[in-house]
Amino acid sequence: MHQINLDMKACMDACHECYVTCLHMAMNHCLEMGGKHAAPEHMKIMADCAQICAVAIDFMARKSEHHRHICRECAEICLACASSCEGLDGMEDCVAACRKCAEACDKMAA
Template identity: 30%
Template structure:
């Protein structure tokens, strides 16, 4: 089912965009965390942890939006905050996967902030 077929999402372009951004962030973070883990560098531990946190929260936020949960704004605030922290951490590392992840989670943070307001 396309997102636009869900009545409360189809009528809200911002929500549809945020769901897409959340799901993209989850994918980028899973990839980044896996790549960082393979490096075996202890300096990457915080990056891995934040990426995994974002992946879980972003999927949860997308689910809450899809079901029109009354708690979606609270989840949006938390997701935006963790995305911002993750982007800052990923930006510290020169690895391509970290840089890509930082860009993707920054976009997610922005749309989540919009959904929280």
């Protein structure tokens, strides 16, 4: 049987949602808002978050033996992104997606 288990599927879904949310918010909402939303450190963590989510999905889809430590890194970066987004207007969806992804990735990393 070569199906992906339910925990891994849930994690991949959470990573995908986080990837799309961070990329969309960074390239649209944050750039349009300017100011703190477009600060280099904030834009970089959002790009890092989107990219590590894409990498985590890839590693899980391939059932790489290294997916656990990629998921651990993903959880850490997602939490950093959530912290960066907190307190900025209109970023609630991003914070929620990052926290959900971090939780799912922590489970996969265990």
